[in-house]
Amino acid sequence: MPYHHGDLRRALLAAGLSLLEKRGPAQVSLREVARVAGVSHNAPYRHFDSREALLAALAADGFEALGVAMEQAAEGRTGFERLRALGIAYIAFARAQPAVYLLMFGPELVKDPFPALKAVAERSFEVLRQAIETIVPVETRRAAVIGAWALVHGLSHLIADHQFPPDFAEEDKLDALIEDVLAIYRQGLARGAEPH
Amino acid sequence: MPYHHGDLRRALLAAGLSLLEKRGPAQVSLREVARVAGVSHNAPYRHFDSREALLAALAADGFEALGVAMEQAAEGRTGFERLRALGIAYIAFARAQPAVYLLMFGPELVKDPFPALKAVAERSFEVLRQAIETIVPVETRRAAVIGAWALVHGLSHLIADHQFPPDFAEEDKLDALIEDVLAIYRQGLARGAEPH
DNA sequence: ACCTGAACACCGTTCAAGT
DNA sequence: ACCTGAACACCGTTCAAGT
Numbered sequence: 188m189p190y191h192h193g194d195l196r197r198a199l200l201a202a203g204l205s206l207l208e209k210r211g212p213a214q215v216s217l218r219e220v221a222r223v224a225g226v227s228h229n230a231p232y233r234h235f236d237s238r239e240a241l242l243a244a245l246a247a248d249g250f251e252a253l254g255v256a257m258e259q260a261a262e263g264r265t266g267f268e269r270l271r272a273l274g275i276a277y278i279a280f281a282r283a284q285p286a287v288y289l290l291m292f293g294p295e296l297v298k299d300p301f302p303a304l305k306a307v308a309e310r311s312f313e314v315l316r317q318a319i320e321t322i323v324p325v326e327t328r329r330a331a332v333i334g335a336w337a338l339v340h341g342l343s344h345l346i347a348d349h350q351f352p353p354d355f356a357e358e359d360k361l362d363a364l365i366e367d368v369l370a371i372y373r374q375g376l377a378r379g380a381e382p383h
Numbered sequence: 384m385p386y387h388h389g390d391l392r393r394a395l396l397a398a399g400l401s402l403l404e405k406r407g408p409a410q411v412s413l414r415e416v417a418r419v420a421g422v423s424h425n426a427p428y429r430h431f432d433s434r435e436a437l438l439a440a441l442a443a444d445g446f447e448a449l450g451v452a453m454e455q456a457a458e459g460r461t462g463f464e465r466l467r468a469l470g471i472a473y474i475a476f477a478r479a480q481p482a483v484y485l486l487m488f489g490p491e492l493v494k495d496p497f498p499a500l501k502a503v504a505e506r507s508f509e510v511l512r513q514a515i516e517t518i519v520p521v522e523t524r525r526a527a528v529i530g531a532w533a534l535v536h537g538l539s540h541l542i543a544d545h546q547f548p549p550d551f552a553e554e555d556k557l558d559a560l561i562e563d564v565l566a567i568y569r570q571g572l573a574r575g576a577e578p579h
Numbered sequence: 580a581c582c583t584g585a586a587c588a589c590c591g592t593t594c595a596a597g598t
Numbered sequence: 599a600c601c602t603g604a605a606c607a608c609c610g611t612t613c614a615a616g617t
Contacts, residue, residue, distance in 0.1 A: 195600085195601095211490050211491070211493065212490060212491065213409065213491055216589090216590065216591080217590085217591065217592090218589085218590065218591080219590095226600095226601075226602095227601060227602050227603080228590095228591095228602095228603095229592085229593090229601075229602070229603085230600075230601055230602080232592080232593090233599080233600060233601075237591075237592080238590090238591065238592095286490070289489065289490045290490075292540065292541075292544055292546070293485065293489045293490060293491070293544070294407050294408060294482070294485040294486075294489060294491075294544065295407070295408065295409055295489070295490070295491055297407065298545075308546070327563065327567070329560065329563075330560060330563030330564050330566075330567060331567060333538075333547070333560060333564055334534065334538075334563075334564035334567050334568070336537070336541070337534055337537030337538040337541060337564065338530065338533055338534045338537055338568075339537070340537040340540065340541060341532070341533030341534055341535070341536040341537025341538070341540065342529075342530075342533040342537070344488065344536065344537065344540055345488075345532070345533060345536060348488055348489070348490065349494075350488070350504070351529070364525065364526055364529060367523065367525075367526030367530075368526050368529055368530035368533065370526075370571075371523070371526060371527060371530050371568065371571040371572060372530065372534075372567065372568060372571050373571070374570070374571040374574040375566075375567040375568050375569070375570040375571025375572075375574070376567060376571075377574075378570040378571070378573075378574050391581085391582095412608090412609065412610080413609085413610065413611090414608085414609065414610080415609095422581095422582075422583090423582060423583050423584075424583095424584095424609095424610095425582075425583065425584080425611090425612090426581075426582055426583080428611080428612090429580080429581060429582075433610075433611080434609090434610065434611095
């Protein structure tokens with residue numbers, strides 16, 4: 188009597204995550220996931236309406252984890268130091284879970300039919316918005332938030348998609364590069380905040 | 384006698400592009416592409432080794448077009464003005480061809496088996512690298528290039544994936560936002576270039 | 580060279596049925 | 599409630615055959 192009271196759902200998600208990481212989103216099939224979990228090809232429909240719904244659940248878990256990581260990074264820090272910690276935490280998530288990150292921000296999952304996804308995604312944005320609010324004057328605030336998000340997202344996405352030159356394969360070098368890039372943007376914000 | 388001497392290849396790519404834009408990369412099937420082009424489900428194999436090879440060809444065309452657009456943007460401009468033009472041109476490409484852009488930088492296409500893809504992609508990077516070279520001191524050059532790429536890529540990707548708040552749906556507002564964001568990064572570069 | 584039709588092993592999804 | 603097996607309409611890919 189395997190998978191009573193809801194364990195199957197977790198087992199299916201675990202199998203889906205494993206497939207996603209090992210073989211990419213296109214290879215996540217409900218039938219394969221069922222096979223890995225040891226149930227019939229049809230059992231997953233008790234927990235997910237469709238293949239897309241399972242992918243959406245994996246992405247939602249990712250947004251949830253990202254939101255938590257960012258809230259923790261923000262806690263107990265202020266000003267530019269908080270902003271830096273948020274950037275590092277965001278990118279760290281993408282480095283730790285590249286496949287999930289690419290799913291969260293990729294076209295293989297059409298997000299419109301899953302409004303819960305959007306809501307969870309907005310939490311991370313909100314944390315970033317508040318951090319920027321305290322260090323940038325009102326006029327440039329919107330561009331500052333969008334720019335900060337775009338910068339960390341761009342770094343994260345390029346890293347997850349292996350688009351960087353091979354000299355950054357070593358973790359330490361990548362760490363240093365990320366710090367330098369964030370510093371450039373921070374200086375741009377600081378200068379914009381100065382009177383001119 | 385339709386599709387003699389190589390026209391079929393173009394017709395298949397056109398059908399693939401149309402499917403990609405209308406229904407996403409997962410819906411681009413060789414059989415559907417063949418149907419649209421009016422040939423048997425097997426005819427595409429004369430021109431593409433696999434479904435992935437057709438997607439790779441669409442992505443390669445995208446990188447090619449992006450490279451050309453960036454070279455044109457760089458031409459006749461220097462310094463920060465050239466850098467700005469490159470950023471705008473890069474983002475303009477993503478706005479004009481969001482589906483292709485997402486394919487170029489997404490996981491539904493595993494790029495390793497298509498080395499030609501990587502080569503074409505590096506052309507755009509090279510144009511950016513040269514533009515940065517003329518305005519930033521050697522020490523911070525690497526971070527400046529990666530950061531510039533990450534920033535425009537992040538903006539492009541978030542726009543293509545519809546992740547921005549709805550107030551930027553209007554083209555003009557989005558144009559202004561992009562200019563402001565690029566300006567922040569430019570100021571960061573300028574400050575980094577100053578003696579301190 | 581380029582195209583076709585049959586075939587195979589996969590999918591997602593639905594349905595009727597079992598406990 | 600949760601699971602199963604049969605069924606349907608799709609895929610990608612291969613093969614033997616036609617012009």
